[in-house]
Amino acid sequence: MVSAVEAGRARPELGATRFADVRRFASIGSTNAWLVGQARQGAPEGLVAVADHQEAGRGRLGRTWSDRPGAALLVSVLLRPALSAERLHLASVVVALAAADACLDQAGVVPQLKWPNDLLLDSRKLAGVLAEGVVEGGQVRAVVVGLGLNLRWPEDPPPDMAAGGISLDQRVGWEVDRDRILTALLVALEPRYAALADEAGQAAQAGEYRRRCATLGQVVRIEMMDETFTGTVVDVTAEGHLLVDVGTCLRRVTAGDVVHLR
Numbered sequence: 056m057v058s059a060v061e062a063g064r065a066r067p068e069l070g071a072t073r074f075a076d077v078r079r080f081a082s083i084g085s086t087n088a089w090l091v092g093q094a095r096q097g098a099p100e101g102l103v104a105v106a107d108h109q110e111a112g113r114g115r116l117g118r119t120w121s122d123r124p125g126a127a128l129l130v131s132v133l134l135r136p137a138l139s140a141e142r143l144h145l146a147s148v149v150v151a152l153a154a155a156d157a158c159l160d161q162a163g164v165v166p167q168l169k170w171p172n173d174l175l176l177d178s179r180k181l182a183g184v185l186a187e188g189v190v191e192g193g194q195v196r197a198v199v200v201g202l203g204l205n206l207r208w209p210e211d212p213p214p215d216m217a218a219g220g221i222s223l224d225q226r227v228g229w230e231v232d233r234d235r236i237l238t239a240l241l242v243a244l245e246p247r248y249a250a251l252a253d254e255a256g257q258a259a260q261a262g263e264y265r266r267r268c269a270t271l272g273q274v275v276r277i278e279m280m281d282e283t284f285t286g287t288v289v290d291v292t293a294e295g296h297l298l299v300d301v302g303t304c305l306r307r308v309t310a311g312d313v314v315h316l317r
């Protein structure tokens with residue numbers, strides 16, 4: 056349910072980016088779902104939705120993503136990347152990298168990346184990324200990439216957050232301004248996303264992801280719908296899949312949960 060929307064209150068820094076049209080909601084079902092609907096109606100690339108609270112926030116692997124009002128940055132961006140199907144994951148990669156840039160810019164911390172696109176501080180989850188493709192006529196016409204980033208530890212955190220999460224204020228000791236970190240994120244995203252227009256830029260963003268991905272080289276437990284196994288992560292492929300050495304062979308993981316063991 057959309058309870059309020061305020062359009063176009065862009066900060067001047069966003070004027071030079073494609074992300075100047077920021078729609079703000081006090082409460083919404085899901086910023087991702089709203090932008091998917093906008094994309095289907097032909098909304099242009101760069102539209103941004105940000106909410107104080109989501110009533111039906113979506114997480115990876117069909118999960119829900121719960122929040123406490125005002126405690127997190129809940130934002131989605133509408134992208135229309137000219138990427139082949141096997142490179143589409145780079146749309147979420149650049150959002151995760153830009154979120155890490157914004158954490159450094161606004162809080163002075165450098166989160167690690169955990170496959171596929173979580174941000175970690177002190178091995179705990181600071182943020183998650185969810186990409187949803189908008190398919191029309193058998194083609195991906197748009198990708199909506201959403202980010203949930205914990206800014207403040209609430210009095211009554213949602214169970215997932217309580218179990219393995221962290222918020223920026225726990226690390227830095229003060230509350231980062233939501234609007235400022237949103238602006239920093241979108242400013243950082245502009246050149247990273249623009250780089251995806253050519254092969255060299257794609258390779259550069261993928262390379263940076265690999266260098267910063269804490270999952271590479273880790274002994275991990277992979278938890279999939281129907282199976283769990285352990286192994287050592289030896290690579291992330293050009294398609295964004297994980298290659299895990301299980302002793303007898305290399306296994307390719309396209310979707311699932313990863314637990315870092317050491």
Ligand code: BTN
Pocket residue numbers: 084085086087088109111112113114115116118120128129130131173182183184185200201202203
């Ligand atoms: C994950 O499971 O780790 C991904 C969580 C992504 C949550 C964000 S919050 C803003 C956007 N809207 C949604 O419904 N989900 C994403």
